[in-house]
Amino acid sequence: FLREEPLIKRFGDVPKLVFFGNAKWRPCWSEIQNLMGADVMSRYNVWNDRDYEDFLGNDYIGIFLNLHKDCGNVSVPNPVTWRNPKLLSSGGLVISERCYGKDEIEFKGLIDFVERADIPIMFEQYVRMAPSERLRLGLSRRE
Numbered sequence: 209f210l211r212e213e214p215l216i217k218r219f220g221d222v223p224k225l226v227f228f229g230n231a232k233w234r235p236c237w238s239e240i241q242n243l244m245g246a247d248v249m250s251r252y253n254v255w256n257d258r259d260y261e262d263f264l265g266n267d268y269i270g271i272f273l274n275l276h277k278d279c280g281n282v283s284v285p286n287p288v289t290w291r292n293p294k295l296l297s298s299g300g301l302v303i304s305e306r307c308y309g310k311d312e313i314e315f316k317g318l319i320d321f322v323e324r325a326d327i328p329i330m331f332e333q334y335v336r337m338a339p340s341e342r343l344r345l346g347l348s349r350r351e
Contacts, residue, residue: 211271214261214298214337215298215347216263216269216298216300216346217265218343219269219270219314219340219346220267220268220270220339222268222337223269223270223334223339224247224248224249224268224269225271225272225327225331225345226250226251226268226271226272226273227240227249227272227274228251228272228291229250229251229291230250231275233277234277234279235279236279236324237250237275239324240273240275243325243327243328244328244331247328249268249272251263257325261278264298267277268298268344270299270300270301270333270339271300271331271335272290272300272301272303273302274288274291274303274307274319275304276305276307276327286305286306286307287311287316287322288307288308289299289330290302291303292319296318296349296350297350298350299346299347300346301320301334301345302306302318302320302321303322303327303330303334304320304323305322305323305324305327306321317349318349320348346348
C-alpha cells in the first residue's frame with residue numbers, strides 16, 4: 209500500500225458509490241446510473257494531493273467504483289489501474305467490475321470483483337453496515 213496517502217477519517221451515514229475518474233470514457237456509465245440512480249456519482253476534479261485530501265473529507269466518501277474504459281470487454285485483459293491502490297491506501301472500499309484474472313487473484317480480499325449487474329447488490333451490502341464498521345473494514349484492507 210501507499211503509506212503516505214491521506215486516510216478517510218469517517219464514513220458518512222448516506223454514502224455514494226463514487227467513480228473516481230471521467231465517466232465520459234466509460235460506455236457503460238449510463239447503465240450504471242440507471243441501476244444506481246442518485247446513489248452513484250463521478251468525480252473528475254481532483255488534481256493534486258490537497259484536492260485529494262479534501263475529496264476524502266466529504267461525508268458521502270468511502271465506497272468507490274472501478275469501471276474499465278471498455279466496460280469489461282472480455283476480449284481485453286482489463287487490469288487493476290493506479291487509482292485502486294491509491295483508494296485502498298486511503299482506507300476506501302472498492303467495488304470493481306471483473307478484471308484480468310491474475311489481478312483478481314492479487315487483489316482478492318482487498319477489492320470486491322463482481323459482475324456489472326451485481327454492483328448495486330455489493331454497494332447495498334456496504335450501505336447496510338454501520339459507518340464505523342465500513343471505516344474499520346477499509347482500514348483493515350490497507351494493512
